[in-house]
Amino acid sequence: MKPINRVIVASVIAIAISGVSAHAYEEGPVAQGGTIEGKVIFNGEVETRKIIPNKDLDVCDGPREEPLIEVGPDKGVQNAAVYLVGVAKGKAWPAEAQQVKTPELVNHNCRFEPHVQAIRAGPLVVVNDDPMLHNTHGYYGKRTAFNMALPNKGQRIPTELTRTGTARIDCDAHGWMEGWIYVVDNPYYAITGADGKFSITDVPPGNYTLVAIQSLTGPVQQSVPVAAGKPTELTIELKKQ
Numbered sequence: 001m002k003p004i005n006r007v008i009v010a011s012v013i014a015i016a017i018s019g020v021s022a023h024a025y026e027e028g029p030v031a032q033g034g035t036i037e038g039k040v041i042f043n044g045e046v047e048t049r050k051i052i053p054n055k056d057l058d059v060c061d062g063p064r065e066e067p068l069i070e071v072g073p074d075k076g077v078q079n080a081a082v083y084l085v086g087v088a089k090g091k092a093w094p095a096e097a098q099q100v101k102t103p104e105l106v107n108h109n110c111r112f113e114p115h116v117q118a119i120r121a122g123p124l125v126v127v128n129d130d131p132m133l134h135n136t137h138g139y140y141g142k143r144t145a146f147n148m149a150l151p152n153k154g155q156r157i158p159t160e161l162t163r164t165g166t167a168r169i170d171c172d173a174h175g176w177m178e179g180w181i182y183v184v185d186n187p188y189y190a191i192t193g194a195d196g197k198f199s200i201t202d203v204p205p206g207n208y209t210l211v212a213i214q215s216l217t218g219p220v221q222q223s224v225p226v227a228a229g230k231p232t233e234l235t236i237e238l239k240k241q
Contacts, residue, residue, distance in 0.1 A: 076196020
């Protein structure tokens with residue numbers, strides 16, 4: 001796979017980090033849809049952060065090193081988000097995004113599960129699966145999206161993320177906890193697997209803007225052409241800002 005020229009655009013960075021109001025998306029049949037298949041890679045040094053829990057140690061485990069970016073032996077990046085922007089019409093939302101079951105963010109063993117997820121703009125349920133207080137705090141950039149105390153195990157509190165972009169999640173009671181939610185307004189998105197690969201299917205033929213983002217590197221934007229009934233293959237290299 002040959003890399004497509006990479007362009008980092010200030011407006012995309014601002015949107016991806018700070019969030020904008022979600023646009024209406026129209027579901028409809030896709031004739032001769034194409035597929036975007038690719039791999040997200042990182043060739044830089046993998047930095048780590050030292051986690052030293054200082055409370056609730058029976059639940060939160062002990063000191064450890066955590067990578068700031070998950071990179072496999074072949075440089076593939078796990079848990080990067082990849083999505084198309086500005087798509088007004090196309091395939092139906094996947095079953096998990098049709099909000100039959102509301103997406104969840106779970107506090108479990110002083111970690112957020114899932115650590116990284118992409119969700120449709122709309123409702124979210126925050127869950128405490130631990131036997132002590134968590135104070136889950138979500139941000140778009142520096143602006144608070146939600147802030148809630150969950151003192152009881154099994155507690156569930158509904159909220160909403162109605163703006164597209166990156167929501168950073170932390171816990172005011174356990175400062176080392178961190179999670180990421182990428183909020184999208186169309187169903188053309190994916191989270192990379194352990195090998196860094198992804199696939200976005202049933203894309204109407206045309207020219208698109210694709211964004212790949214990971215918390216250490218920030219967003220990268222590319223122009224991607226999609227031909228009717230054919231795959232488009234690309235490699236996306238992330239670089240630390």
